[in-house]
Amino acid sequence: MTQEAGATAKSPPMLKFSHIGLVATDVDMMARFYVDVLGFAITDQGDFGDLKVVFMSRDPEDHHQIVLTNGRPVHLPRNTINPKFGPVIQQISFKMPSLADLRDMKNRLEASGATEITAATHGNAWSVYAHDPEGNYIEFFVDTDWYADQPFYVPLDLNKSDEEIIRETEDMCRSSPGFKSIRQWRVDIAKVMPPPFPE
Numbered sequence: 326m327t328q329e330a331g332a333t334a335k336s337p338p339m340l341k342f343s344h345i346g347l348v349a350t351d352v353d354m355m356a357r358f359y360v361d362v363l364g365f366a367i368t369d370q371g372d373f374g375d376l377k378v379v380f381m382s383r384d385p386e387d388h389h390q391i392v393l394t395n396g397r398p399v400h401l402p403r404n405t406i407n408p409k410f411g412p413v414i415q416q417i418s419f420k421m422p423s424l425a426d427l428r429d430m431k432n433r434l435e436a437s438g439a440t441e442i443t444a445a446t447h448g449n450a451w452s453v454y455a456h457d458p459e460g461n462y463i464e465f466f467v468d469t470d471w472y473a474d475q476p477f478y479v480p481l482d483l484n485k486s487d488e489e490i491i492r493e494t495e496d497m498c499r500s501s502p503g504f505k506s507i508r509q510w511r512v513d514i515a516k517v518m519p520p521p522f523p524e
């Protein structure tokens with residue numbers, strides 16, 4: 326389709342991202358981690374021939390947010406840029422309401438024996454990262470009130486108080502290229518996304 330044809334075509338129908346399917350070596354062990362550490366509920370599970378399928382969700386509105394199936398090749402090559410990232414799925418990310426929740430999740434990950442646990446501010450979000458038991462890179466994040474050009478990565482010390490973290494992050498954002506309030510960023514970015522937007 327040419328640019329001109331695309332511009333005059335009807336907007337695509339509304340889409341909202343919903344779930345991801347992960348192929349695992351040990352589906353039961355992976356499901357235990359997502360249930361015990363992340364609080365997912367198994368909403369359905371069963372076999373489909375040789376395929377073992379586990380559906381999980383943390384929202385009654387969504388039958389599944391993560392699907393686990395078996396069949397992961399034993400020797401997957403590593404990501405060639407950063408071995409912390411997956412070779413195909415770079416990250417799987419979960420939104421949280423507050424810095425207190427983010428600290429709580431970091432503690433839960435540490436208690437679970439999860440590896441590669443780090444914390445960072447991205448200006449527009451505070452994040453905790455870890456590997457799940459099969460090395461998928463998972464992220465937990467809290468939105469901030471500000472935006473600065475991305476990528477933006479500064480290590481985050483969650484032992485600091487909320488007040489200190491918020492003040493330092495706002496200062497960093499205000500002195501970074503592209504700074505604007507997240508409210509303004511949303512108004513601006515909406516102009517380049519085809520409506521309608523998810524409710």
Ligand SMILES: [Fe+2]
Pocket residue numbers: 416418464
């Ligand atoms: Fe992310």
